[in-house]
Every structure is written in structure tokens, then in C-alpha cells.
Amino acid sequence: MHLNKLLFVFILSSCLSLACVQAKVHYHKWDITYQYKSPDCFNKLAITINGQTPGPTIYASQGDTIVVEVKNSLLTENTAIHWHGIRQIGTPWMDGTEGVTQCPILPGDTFTYRFVVDRPGTYIYHSHYGMQRSAGLNGMIVVKVPEGFPEPFTYDREYNILLNDWWHNSTNDQAAGLLMPENQFKFVGEPQSLLMNGRGRFNCSLAANGNCNASYIECAPLTLTVVPGKTYLLRIASITSLSALNFEIEGHSLTVVEADSHYVDPFVVKNLNIYSGETYSVILKADQDPIRNYWLASNVVGRKPGTPTGTGLLNYYGIPRGRHPPTAPPTGPLWNNTYYRMQQSWATRAHPNFIEPPPVKSDRVIILLNTQNRIDGITRWSLNNVSHDLPHTPYLIALKNNLHHVFEQKPPPETYDIKNYDINVPPPNRNATRSTSIYKLEFGSVVDVILQNANTLTANNSETHPWHLHGHDFWVLGSGLGKFDPETDPKNYNLKDPILKNNVALQTSGWTAIRFKANNPGVWAFHCHIESHFFMGMGIVFEEGVDRLGKLPNSIMGCGKSKLGN
Amino acid sequence: MHLNKLLFVFILSSCLSLACVQAKVHYHKWDITYQYKSPDCFNKLAITINGQTPGPTIYASQGDTIVVEVKNSLLTENTAIHWHGIRQIGTPWMDGTEGVTQCPILPGDTFTYRFVVDRPGTYIYHSHYGMQRSAGLNGMIVVKVPEGFPEPFTYDREYNILLNDWWHNSTNDQAAGLLMPENQFKFVGEPQSLLMNGRGRFNCSLAANGNCNASYIECAPLTLTVVPGKTYLLRIASITSLSALNFEIEGHSLTVVEADSHYVDPFVVKNLNIYSGETYSVILKADQDPIRNYWLASNVVGRKPGTPTGTGLLNYYGIPRGRHPPTAPPTGPLWNNTYYRMQQSWATRAHPNFIEPPPVKSDRVIILLNTQNRIDGITRWSLNNVSHDLPHTPYLIALKNNLHHVFEQKPPPETYDIKNYDINVPPPNRNATRSTSIYKLEFGSVVDVILQNANTLTANNSETHPWHLHGHDFWVLGSGLGKFDPETDPKNYNLKDPILKNNVALQTSGWTAIRFKANNPGVWAFHCHIESHFFMGMGIVFEEGVDRLGKLPNSIMGCGKSKLGN
Known part of the structure; x- marks a missing residue:
């Protein structure tokens, strides 16, 4: 394969003072192909970017714009690239989450991702389609602080x-x-x-x-x-x-x-x-x-x-x-x-000089019991006994274009039977519901989510689940072992200096509480970041403020009910 | 996987006499999945229909309608099913040729093929996308003569x-x-x-x-x-x-x-x-x-x-x-x-009682030199030094909707340098052009195609190519070893009782001449049926009478320039 990586840097804003920050646009051209690679000395097919796995690291500075032209040169497989940790404020259609924010990119097609990196730090990108991330389609994004802005630590390299x-x-x-x-x-x-x-x-x-x-x-x-x-x-x-x-x-x-x-x-x-x-x-x-x-x-x-x-x-x-x-x-x-x-x-915990205090209370509390289930003989993961399926028309398109029939309209459950459920034994009801239903959040509201772990289908077994929220950072208010108690545990929440994250572990047989503001118009996945667990239904989807969005770009269309003539 | 095969038979036309023919509609529901199969005792993943490879045989009688609801349950791969040998008269959008007659069927999507089988005989179906046919996605179609219509042979079973x-x-x-x-x-x-x-x-x-x-x-x-x-x-x-x-x-x-x-x-x-x-x-x-x-x-x-x-x-x-x-x-x-x-x-040769004589002369002769080439270091197959690429917006949609920019408009060459080209040595010019260009045929015209084989890139090597034409049967006028001579060979054409076929072999170092009438409005592939050869560019595309077609079905859209909003 030809490596046609291209990197142009344009200066967007002219500068009036010496201390000013120049926002740049970084252009990348990626060609996605199968290649034989030997990451661990064993030669096998991997999905590569410009022939590499992991793909090239993207570098930018805070406030810059990143443009990535993704050409899908796979043969029969689609793809979609998620920019993990980037909130996509104002550009929810660039989140790269197939089924949620866009149709997949078809073989031969080129999709141009364009988004602003508004916060310095370390991010990841990866396919958000099927289990392609596992096949090698991933890499890092490094966003530097602007020149002259000090970080709260020093280093030589x-x-x-x-x-x-x-x-x-x-x-x-x-x-x-x-x-x-x-x-x-x-x-x-x-x-x-x-x-x-x-x-x-x-x-x-x-x-x-x-x-x-x-x-x-x-x-x-x-x-x-x-x-x-x-x-x-x-x-x-x-x-x-x-x-x-x-x-x-x-x-x-x-x-x-x-x-x-x-x-x-x-x-x-x-x-x-x-x-x-x-x-x-x-x-x-x-x-x-x-x-x-x-x-x-x-x-x-x-x-x-x-x-x-x-x-x-x-x-x-x-x-x-x-x-x-x-x-x-x-x-x-x-x-x-x-x-x-x-x-x-x-x-x-948050650095003392960089504390963003959380709202002291939330408007809504969603408690999610994490269980392993078996539906029609197939092993699945569920939240409150609902195992998530992605719709064929992405939520963002469906919600913006009022296509109510393409996903389940009945909202999923807000909690589980806390009083009676025993998290230390396999689920008494191994069955669960498969559903495309989503949580609609009031725009600007404050939402708590309590992740409650439980025993899997195997006796004396509970698995760790790293939960990732798209489009937001959340405050990690607390975590513990055993069953979350809605009466007592919130009293011990860290409201003083909780860290903001986009990914948090739910430990075996434990619970984790997070809080976030539903203030980013779009549709956002929240899911276990274990590739196979999300594939097996371990995720939910939040909607907020889609009515505030302008016209969706044509490039995200093409699947389900978003074909020409629909 | 659940086998949800369903077969209903409906009687379409009511019958006024005892001798009448009842045209039926045969409904099938197919679920396309990867399954572990052991066709030759070696267990490997195969693409299956309702869990089977080959897929179920479709049975019908002449004049019946076949309806197949194809649900794509592959994970990240699209598909498309071609009904090999069925001419799709009046339904060119049901030919199932990705890039030519339809966009691929996305994972999770269901595409309903509906077409009439107008001639009795034995047919094939298979994926016409990437090299999925090779992965097991294929099967047979048997169309019986109507009850009471004699065949020119007898058998017990x-x-x-x-x-x-x-x-x-x-x-x-x-x-x-x-x-x-x-x-x-x-x-x-x-x-x-x-x-x-x-x-x-x-x-x-x-x-x-x-x-x-x-x-x-x-x-x-x-x-x-x-x-x-x-x-x-x-x-x-x-x-x-x-x-x-x-x-x-x-x-x-x-x-x-x-x-x-x-x-x-x-x-x-x-x-x-x-x-x-x-x-x-x-x-x-x-x-x-x-x-x-x-x-x-x-x-x-x-x-x-x-x-x-x-x-x-x-x-x-x-x-x-x-x-x-x-x-x-x-x-x-x-x-x-x-x-x-x-x-x-x-x-x-045609059975004496069933001869359909060919037109005695043709309106156009296209001579196709079959060579192996190397373009940008990649091995390809070419016709007259043009190696075919499929466009991302299918031709049928592009031509009907006047999207001229989605494929190369300059027509491909009608012949090669017959006088000077030595078919018995590797191509002197190993390079070739990749192109999406097509042959536009005058509606109703009679077209001859001469397939001329040649040496591959390897000395003293020529390969057999079985050529398949979509949408038509053609008369096999003749074939021979060596180089076709446009002056003398046509004189020996069999115009008396040539067989009608949709697939014909081009033998090593030989030539084959066929004739067909361009009287089926649509866009039709003509290609080597070796899976890897077509994949490597060994095909051309004919257009005829697309202006005579009504509105295209929405279900074939979604890729390239056929997304919602285009």
C-alpha cells in the first residue's frame, strides 16, 4: 500500500500580541487497509492506517483543529473512527460512533473528520465499529498546552x-x-x-x-x-x-x-x-x-x-x-x-489549582446493574436487564430527522431492584431484553450514574468493566466494594476535588458513582470499553439538546433510513 | 444462529383453463452470518445463509417470481447477492452486482430481491461483492419447465x-x-x-x-x-x-x-x-x-x-x-x-428444436485483449490495457441520476493493436490504466465481443478465463487457438445453431467470439468469473437503455453520492 500521509499546518488566526495563541489546522490523510503485520513476532492480518498499527500519533495544541480524511480501503468492511476523550462540542456528528453519530464509512468511501481539540492532554483514537479496534485500528492523540502556558509539573522530555x-x-x-x-x-x-x-x-x-x-x-x-x-x-x-x-x-x-x-x-x-x-x-x-x-x-x-x-x-x-x-x-x-x-x-483527585467543582446535587440518578445474561441462548451483557443493540439508522440522524420508528421509543429502566437483588450470585433471571432504547436527558441537567457490578453467569465471578462516556467529562464522586446504598453512600461522595474523567473502572463486585452535566447537544454512547462487552450489549446511549443542532452533514448518512430518496 | 427460513407460495394468476400456467411467488428469508463450518473436514469460518454453505437451493417454475429477503447479519461487512444467469428483464436493480446495480447491503440491513425467472434451467446465486463468494456465500436455483410442458429428454429423477x-x-x-x-x-x-x-x-x-x-x-x-x-x-x-x-x-x-x-x-x-x-x-x-x-x-x-x-x-x-x-x-x-x-x-450447439438464430451481422465489434499487468507494483488484469475499477456510486444510480462525475466518462478502447501484439510473450508494456469507464451500447443494437487471450506476466503462461455476461444470453459464435483474425475467423462463425450461454471459457492462448442483443435496459457487468481475476480488474461494464427505466428503488441507494440529502 502506498503511504500517502500528508500533514499541512495552516495558521488560522492572525496574532496581535506576542502572547497570543495561534489556532492551527492539522490535516491528515489516512488509508485504512488490511496488512500483514507482526506486532508480537507472529505474522497476521491487521487493520492498519497508512500501513501502520498502531496508527500515527496525532499532535496538536489546545484550540487547534484536526482534520483527518479517512479513506476506507478495506474490501468489504465498513469502518468509523472515534476520537476518544474529545468532547466534540458543537460537532457531535464527528464522534465517529457507528450507529450513534454516523453511518459507517463504506469501502472506497472517504469520510473527513474535522474537530477542535479544546483541552490539552492525552487521547486515543480507534475504530468504533464491530470489533475492529481489536484488529489494530487505533492510536494516540497528544494535545499540548499552548506555547507559554505552564503545566503544573516540569520535565525534560x-x-x-x-x-x-x-x-x-x-x-x-x-x-x-x-x-x-x-x-x-x-x-x-x-x-x-x-x-x-x-x-x-x-x-x-x-x-x-x-x-x-x-x-x-x-x-x-x-x-x-x-x-x-x-x-x-x-x-x-x-x-x-x-x-x-x-x-x-x-x-x-x-x-x-x-x-x-x-x-x-x-x-x-x-x-x-x-x-x-x-x-x-x-x-x-x-x-x-x-x-x-x-x-x-x-x-x-x-x-x-x-x-x-x-x-x-x-x-x-x-x-x-x-x-x-x-x-x-x-x-x-x-x-x-x-x-x-x-x-x-x-x-x-483533581490538582488543587485546577479544581472544577461539581454541582452539589443532581437532577436525576440512573442506577445501572451490570449483569451477564443469556438471550435466546446467546451470552450478552445487560444494564438493568436490558442488553443494548445499535439501530441501523444512527440515533443522531433518527432524532434530528424525527424517524421514531427506527429505534425502540420506550425508555430503558432507571434502576433495578436494589433491595432484593443479590449481586454475589449469578442472576436469578438469566434472560434479558435486547433493546435500542435510549435515555433522553433534559438539556443542561445534572445527571448521576451509579454503576453497580454483580456476579456474572459463573458462580463466584465478577468482571471489571471500564466505562467510557462520549461527549463529556464526568466527575468521579465515589466508588466502593459491595452494593451501593442510595441512602448512605452519596453522603460520602467527594464533592470537593473529584477528578474529571471520561473513563472509569467499575471494579469486580463494586460500584462507582459519576456525575456530569448534560450540556453538549448530541447523542452520546456510554459503554463498557471492553471490545467484546460492548459488542455483547454492554452500553447505553444518552440524548441531549439534539433540537439545538443545525443541519446534519450529508457525509454521515447512507445507511438505514438515510438513503437518497428517503 | 436461528434458522428462520420461510417459504410461502402464493398463486398470482388465477386460472381460466386447465392447461394454464400458474405463476407463483416464492418467498425466502435469508440470514447471512459467519459460522464455523467443515465442508472438507477442516473447521473454519464461512459466510453462510441460514447457517448453511452452500445456501439452500431455490426451486421455482418458469414465469414464477422469487422474493428473497436478505438480512445481512455479518458484523462489519456488507454484501450483495447476484442471481447468476437470470436476465432481470425489467428489474436491472435486482441483479445484485455491487458497484454496478446497487449499493452494498449494510450489516443489520435487509434487502429484498424480487425478480421473475422467465426461462427454465439451472442457475446459480452468489455474493457479488469483494471475494465473499469464495467464503461460501453461494448456491443453486432450479427453474422447472411448467407442468405439462415437455423437455427434449426424459429421466426418472x-x-x-x-x-x-x-x-x-x-x-x-x-x-x-x-x-x-x-x-x-x-x-x-x-x-x-x-x-x-x-x-x-x-x-x-x-x-x-x-x-x-x-x-x-x-x-x-x-x-x-x-x-x-x-x-x-x-x-x-x-x-x-x-x-x-x-x-x-x-x-x-x-x-x-x-x-x-x-x-x-x-x-x-x-x-x-x-x-x-x-x-x-x-x-x-x-x-x-x-x-x-x-x-x-x-x-x-x-x-x-x-x-x-x-x-x-x-x-x-x-x-x-x-x-x-x-x-x-x-x-x-x-x-x-x-x-x-x-x-x-x-x-x-443448440438443440435442433430450440434454435434461436443469431442476427447475421453485428452493429459493433469490441475486441478485448486479456492481459495480466502490474500497476504501481500491484498485479492486475486488464482488457486492452485497461484494468477495471468499480465506482463507489453504482453505475445504474449514476447514469439514471446523471451523476457524471462519479466515474470516468471517456470510453474504454474498442480494440488493441492486433497487427503487432504478440500474444505468446509477456506484455511488453507491463503497465496499464485503472479506470471506471464503461461501454455505452445503442439500445437494440447487436454487439460482438471477441475475447483474445494472451501470455501472462510469466513467460510461457496463459490462463483460462470463464467470462460471464449479466443481463443477457449471448451466442457463442466461435473459438480457436492463437490470435483471432478479424478478416478470416468471422467467416467460420457458427450462425446456424450456436448455443446461447451467459458464461463461456476463453481458453489459454485462444480466442472466443460472442454476439448479443443490447435490448435489456440497465447496466451490466461482463467479467472473468474467477473471483480473484474480477477483483483484480478483469471486467468491463455495458450500459444500454437506462433512459427507458422508471424510478430506481430507494433500497439500492445509500453509498457514494446516493446518501440522504444528495
Whole structure:
């Protein structure tokens, strides 16, 4: 494939003073194709951007506009790209969420995404269609603070680290397995490898045919070179399909300074728990003995690990880059120490100088019981016993054009039977409803969502769910183990300095409470960021202020009831 | 997956006399899904119809209407179904050719095909999108003569035999291999197995993991039970992706009575050469010693075979069904005996009682040099050095709605440099043009097309190309080895009793001449029926009388410039 990446930078606003901020437009041309790639030394088809997986990192400064012309050169598959963490204020049709904000981009078609990055920080992009994210269609967005605007921390240089998990079978294989009836149900299973910036290391002796070669340059380990005594900002993002991860740099502590692009009251960790869809910035000081290299290590947590530690190298300048440390890579904390991971969540609070206080009360509380169910023999995930299906005509088009018949109009339930439901046993009613229904929010209202975890269909099992909200940041008011009590738990909400995030973990058998303002006109998905869980219905959709939007762009149309002549 | 096949039969026309013909409407509901299947004992994902590959056989009688509601339950892939051999008179938008007659059917969408089968015979259906046909999305259509209308042959019972070749890698893998640049180019390679009615037999000892099991019921061999002395009509169709086949029933001669649904002046063969997209009916008499079973055998011809003989069983009633014959399966004629195969073509002439004489002269002659080329490092197939690309807005929509900018308006070349081009060496100019241009035909005119084969990019190599025309039958006027001579060869055209077909082989280093009337308003593909060759540009498109068509159905829209608001 020809790499026709193109990057022009235009200066939009002329400048009248030296201190002014210049908003720029960054143009990118992407060609989406299947290519044989070997991220973990095993050669397989991946979905690539300009031949790469992960795709190229997008760089911009706060206030800039990003334009990405996405040409779909897949053969029979559509696609759509979501800009994860970007709120798309005023451009809800650019959110890239197939079925919610746009029709998919057909093979041969080019869709131009254009949006403003209004906040500095670290973001992700990825396909939001089927399970294509898992096939390699993902990457990072780095939005810098404007020149001359100080950050509440200092560093000499920065590095990006995109964490992922990786499978050797195709997403078609995975999806077919998930859709099998109960008696043949195939779990996606554990990933074969953990990747850092698209590089991992599968044990090729386990590969049957000649598809694996440890000397492929594509699977050379990620190596970060540091100069002794210098300080580094590491922008760490997780785009895993399944795994909750723990990231560690052997022998070095990390100071957490940013979470989901919001400044954090700094705190020090030995290692960082990071869930799919989250981004963190940490400060690393190269303060260890510089006569050797040190391991970067990524380990599965929250679920019994079936995947070897993902590794990279922290290379002290002067030491040969590829030289392995004399030690074994860190294996991370105990995978099932939920309390350890909750401590990190509780420590993640807004930086004192950057507190945006939440409204003291909410207008509406939606409580979502997270259960695994079985509908017509197919395993699904549900919220309050409703398993979500995407409509064929995207909600944004349907709502704006008053196509009421293309999705279920009856609203989904606001809560579950809190009093009687036992979250520690498999659901007594394994059945659930599949529905395309959505939550309509009063524009400008304040909404609380309580995520309540529960036992899956398997006895003594509960899974971690990283929940991601499109179009908004939310305040993380609290979380705990066990069942949320609507009477007592809200009294302990952190209303003083809660962190704003767009992604938050719901721990096994626990609950998490968030609050947000419904002030961004559009239609927004809120879902578990585990690729297979959303695919199996684990999400809801919010609508707010669609009547305030102007004409929708023609480019998002074409599917369902949005064909020419409708 | 739930099999929700539904078949209703409605009587359309009431009947005023006993001899009248009742036109019926046959309703089918199809759900297209990926399923794990084991056609040749190797378990892999296939694209299925209601869980089956091949899909269900559609039965109808001449004049009936077939309605198929196709629900696309693939996850990220579109589809479109072509009704191969059905001329779609008055319904060109139901031809199912993505990019030509319709936009693809998106995941979650249901497209209703509705068309009349106006001629009795044997037809095929298959995906006409990307290389999905190869993934299993295909099947047969049998259109019977109306009750009481005699056929020019008799038989006691009939059987259908759908021949195919089968690969173990995915079509994504195959396509990615074909799109690789010259230095990494991967041919699709030879198929792993040959199938009869979706049943073959891979040598499981060659399969690396536990994915292959010779005892899977899905790969039990096709077994046709016959009663000694009885006569059988075998409807044989080939839906191969690549292979030209030779079909033989050990020890039995076959009388060819029909080709592409046209009656043939009967002739007897020891075995039948059949190219992808062709259908034949042959008469088999169960006249051999009934104390044993006999092999059905399918062998690759026209290309050095790299695939074992595909086998089935002719079971004489009374002999155990599964009992193998005491002999080895027939291995077919010499694969490179082109003359042997041409003899069959020459013998295939219209039945004396059913001759539809061709017009004695044509209004236009288009000569198409078939070459393999390399464009920007990618291997392609070309006609007169033009390699065809499908536009993103289907031609039918573009032409009817006057969207002139969505495809190349300059017409493609009518001929090549006949005088100087040496068809026996690789093309001196390996480059070619990629174009979406089409041939516009005067409505009602008579068109000759001369297909001229040539050497591929490999020295001393020419490949067989089975050419298929949509929307029409054509007369096969002649064929020969070497270079067609426009002065002398037309003098030897068979204008007396040429067979009408919709699919014809262009033999290695040979030529084939056809004639048809451009009298079916619509836009029609004419292409090599080898899945990968069409994918690589080996086709052209004819337009005729689109101005005579009424409003196009909304259901074919949605892609390119046919979105809501365009």
C-alpha cells in the first residue's frame, strides 16, 4: 500500500500580541487497509492506517483543529473512527460512533473528520465499529498546552506509551465465537500478547507454522532512552480489548500527574493500574543506577492472567539499547487485589489549582446493574436487564430527522431492584431484553450514574468493566466494594476535588458513582470499553439538546433510513 | 444462529383453463452470518445463509417470481447477492452486482430481491461483492419447465451437483496477498479441496491443530443413490473461485442436454469440462454393474493441479451408501489438453428444436485483449490495457441520476493493436490504466465481443478465463487457438445453431467470439468469473437503455453520492 500521509499546518488566526495563541489546522490523510503485520513476532492480518498499527500519533495544541480524511480501503468492511476523550462540542456528528453519530464509512468511501481539540492532554483514537479496534485500528492523540502556558509539573522530555493486548485469531473468529449458542459458546479467551506501542513478544516456539519469527523488526521491544538525572513525562494510554493492566518500570517510582487529560494532585506509585480507554501522564525521574537497563512491564490484573508479561526497555543513555536487564521483568501486583486498585482510584483527585467543582446535587440518578445474561441462548451483557443493540439508522440522524420508528421509543429502566437483588450470585433471571432504547436527558441537567457490578453467569465471578462516556467529562464522586446504598453512600461522595474523567473502572463486585452535566447537544454512547462487552450489549446511549443542532452533514448518512430518496 | 427460513407460495394468476400456467411467488428469508463450518473436514469460518454453505437451493417454475429477503447479519461487512444467469428483464436493480446495480447491503440491513425467472434451467446465486463468494456465500436455483410442458429428454429423477473449490485461509488473507506489491506478491495459490454440494475431504493429517476431523458429518461425501436401469438428470453447476474442473462419473458416460439453461443438441462425453459460472444438465443412465458403487470425481484442468481429486459416490441402490468403490477415483483428462476441452465447446450447439438464430451481422465489434499487468507494483488484469475499477456510486444510480462525475466518462478502447501484439510473450508494456469507464451500447443494437487471450506476466503462461455476461444470453459464435483474425475467423462463425450461454471459457492462448442483443435496459457487468481475476480488474461494464427505466428503488441507494440529502 502506498503511504500517502500528508500533514499541512495552516495558521488560522492572525496574532496581535506576542502572547497570543495561534489556532492551527492539522490535516491528515489516512488509508485504512488490511496488512500483514507482526506486532508480537507472529505474522497476521491487521487493520492498519497508512500501513501502520498502531496508527500515527496525532499532535496538536489546545484550540487547534484536526482534520483527518479517512479513506476506507478495506474490501468489504465498513469502518468509523472515534476520537476518544474529545468532547466534540458543537460537532457531535464527528464522534465517529457507528450507529450513534454516523453511518459507517463504506469501502472506497472517504469520510473527513474535522474537530477542535479544546483541552490539552492525552487521547486515543480507534475504530468504533464491530470489533475492529481489536484488529489494530487505533492510536494516540497528544494535545499540548499552548506555547507559554505552564503545566503544573516540569520535565525534560516526553514519551508516549500505548498499551494493548493482542490476539492471533481474527476479529471475525472472535465475534463468531461470541455469538455461538450456549452449548458451543467460545470465549474470546486470553490475549496471546501484551503490546507497548504495537510491540510485543510471542514465544514463537508455540506457533505451529512459519508465521512467527523473533527477529522481525516489527516486534523489537519498545525502548525508551533516558539520560541519568533527567525527568520524563510518560503519556500512557490503554487501548486493550479486554485486559485491565498494571504498568511498571522496574526500580522506578512514577508520579501520577494527569488522568484522562485532567491534572491530578500528584501522587507516587510503584506501578500504575490502567483500564482500557484510560490515559495517564506520569513523571519518571531517571534516578536509578545508570550502569544497566530496566524493564518496562505490563501485566494483566483484575482477571486471572493467561498472558505473559509485556515488556519493553528503559535504556540508560550509554548502555547498549537492546541489552536486557540482569533481572526478571516485574510481574505486577496480585491480579485479584481489587482493594489495591481501588486505592489508586481514590488517590486520583483533581490538582488543587485546577479544581472544577461539581454541582452539589443532581437532577436525576440512573442506577445501572451490570449483569451477564443469556438471550435466546446467546451470552450478552445487560444494564438493568436490558442488553443494548445499535439501530441501523444512527440515533443522531433518527432524532434530528424525527424517524421514531427506527429505534425502540420506550425508555430503558432507571434502576433495578436494589433491595432484593443479590449481586454475589449469578442472576436469578438469566434472560434479558435486547433493546435500542435510549435515555433522553433534559438539556443542561445534572445527571448521576451509579454503576453497580454483580456476579456474572459463573458462580463466584465478577468482571471489571471500564466505562467510557462520549461527549463529556464526568466527575468521579465515589466508588466502593459491595452494593451501593442510595441512602448512605452519596453522603460520602467527594464533592470537593473529584477528578474529571471520561473513563472509569467499575471494579469486580463494586460500584462507582459519576456525575456530569448534560450540556453538549448530541447523542452520546456510554459503554463498557471492553471490545467484546460492548459488542455483547454492554452500553447505553444518552440524548441531549439534539433540537439545538443545525443541519446534519450529508457525509454521515447512507445507511438505514438515510438513503437518497428517503 | 436461528434458522428462520420461510417459504410461502402464493398463486398470482388465477386460472381460466386447465392447461394454464400458474405463476407463483416464492418467498425466502435469508440470514447471512459467519459460522464455523467443515465442508472438507477442516473447521473454519464461512459466510453462510441460514447457517448453511452452500445456501439452500431455490426451486421455482418458469414465469414464477422469487422474493428473497436478505438480512445481512455479518458484523462489519456488507454484501450483495447476484442471481447468476437470470436476465432481470425489467428489474436491472435486482441483479445484485455491487458497484454496478446497487449499493452494498449494510450489516443489520435487509434487502429484498424480487425478480421473475422467465426461462427454465439451472442457475446459480452468489455474493457479488469483494471475494465473499469464495467464503461460501453461494448456491443453486432450479427453474422447472411448467407442468405439462415437455423437455427434449426424459429421466426418472434429478439431482443437483454444485461444484466448488475451497481454501482454508480467509478471503481477507487472500485479498491482502493479492494486493501486495510485486516483491511480496502472494498468489491465492491452489485450493485445499474440491467440493461437491459443499462436501469434500481434506487430508486431516496435514492440518496443524485440532481443526480437522474426517468424521465430521458436514464432510461426509456427496452420495447419489441410483436404481439400476433408471435414468437421471444431473444439474451440474460450477461456482469455483479459481479452478476449471472436469467432472466424471466412473464408468458411466454422460449425455449433455443443457448448457447455461439452453437445450443442447445432445452429445455424449466420458467426462464434462465445466468452468466457473457455467451450468450443465447431463443425462446419466444407471447402466453399469450394480454390485458396487462408483466414484464421482472432480479434477482441476487448465492449470497444473495442486489439489487432490474431489470425490463423491454414485451409490447403486442396495449397496451400502458409504461403501467405497474397489477402484481409485478417476483423475480426469490431461490438465493441459486445451484442444480436448475446446472440442466440448465446439460440440455444444443448440438443440435442433430450440434454435434461436443469431442476427447475421453485428452493429459493433469490441475486441478485448486479456492481459495480466502490474500497476504501481500491484498485479492486475486488464482488457486492452485497461484494468477495471468499480465506482463507489453504482453505475445504474449514476447514469439514471446523471451523476457524471462519479466515474470516468471517456470510453474504454474498442480494440488493441492486433497487427503487432504478440500474444505468446509477456506484455511488453507491463503497465496499464485503472479506470471506471464503461461501454455505452445503442439500445437494440447487436454487439460482438471477441475475447483474445494472451501470455501472462510469466513467460510461457496463459490462463483460462470463464467470462460471464449479466443481463443477457449471448451466442457463442466461435473459438480457436492463437490470435483471432478479424478478416478470416468471422467467416467460420457458427450462425446456424450456436448455443446461447451467459458464461463461456476463453481458453489459454485462444480466442472466443460472442454476439448479443443490447435490448435489456440497465447496466451490466461482463467479467472473468474467477473471483480473484474480477477483483483484480478483469471486467468491463455495458450500459444500454437506462433512459427507458422508471424510478430506481430507494433500497439500492445509500453509498457514494446516493446518501440522504444528495
